[in-house]
Amino acid sequence: MTWELLSIIGTIAFAVSGAIIAMEEEYDILGVYILGIVTAFGGGAIRNLLIGLPVTALWDQSSSFVIALAAITIVFLFPQNLLKHWNIWGNFTDAIGLSAFAIQGALYAVKMDMPLSGIIVAAVLTGSGGGIIRDLLAGRKPLVFRDEIYAVWAIICGAVIGYGLAEQPWELYILCFLTTLLRILSYKFKWRLPYRGLAEKKTA
Template identity: 55%
Template sequence: MSWEIFNIIGTIAFALSGAIIASEEDYDLIGYYALGFITAFGGGALRNLLIGAPGTTLWSQGTLFLISFLIITLIYVLPLQNLTKRKHWELTFGLLDAIGLAAFAIQGALFAKELNLPSSAIITSALLTGVGGGIIRDALAKRQPFVFKYDLYAFWTIMTGIIISFRDTTNKWELYILFILIVSLRMFSLKYGWHIPRPKKTSNTLNTNSRT
């Protein structure tokens, strides 16, 4: 039951984020549905392919598809042209994305654990479920995917998978605390610029690049 709750939370948050990016890119209605559905369900589809879950698992989520459809339609109908110009827009979108990231990372890890898969599969499932849909969304919108930046975006999903693989997941309150923790850490990493150090380019590398 716990993983279903996180599945609902993640689906709502990512369907919203996909539709809002479609609004920013001035897409038509088909573009809204494409980005919204792909963001909400793309990560789970990639996960299922990798861990060998039945393909019917995705198509059996009729209620979630309906919820996503209604949310995406609502975003399309609402006058959001000036939304991205508002003062705290980036923070709002960051929070929305953090909620989806944390919820889907937990849901993905729990899904793999219910199948009695090893820790490596649980961690991979958390990673793919958390970031897979966003990668496809950003690629379609011709944006640099968050996961390829250096602000620890994917790191939190990996940490989630590690924690769940070694913990008793029958206590739902521990999962809720983990959810709040991951959302908070993601927001702190955005606010304070936490990141994985990038390798420094040497002068030889720079000279080589300049000659090419």
């Protein structure tokens, strides 16, 4: 039940995220559906490739595809004035998708008896892979490579689950909530990892 709920939460959140970005870029209705679907399932496809599962395993999730299509349709029919508030609540859906899919990916790796490194990689790829593909298709710099902390939260999810610190359903739900909260806070307060730019500063 926990697995299915996390899958539904992540699917809806990322499908909505992809659809809204497609509409921001003024894609037609086909582009909106494609970007929404790719965002919702891209991370799982990348994860499957790297851990040795066939990508075709995604086609077994027929109910998830129906859920994603329904979520995209609702967003597409939303009143225009509500969609203008993407910067307020759009990042919230992305944060939910990141945390839910990161946990789901880690659980998937645990189920396959993978080592800690594999669990963390599965968490990161499942949590951020769809978002990376979404941003690239939309011609944007992927969130995972921006200043704000993003993939680190997926890494922490993978580590927590890999070390067996969250196994019970209620523990996983708390982890999902905390990860979502931390992602929102990192966006709101511009928390970021150390970086070093090579471009020379212009002098007056």
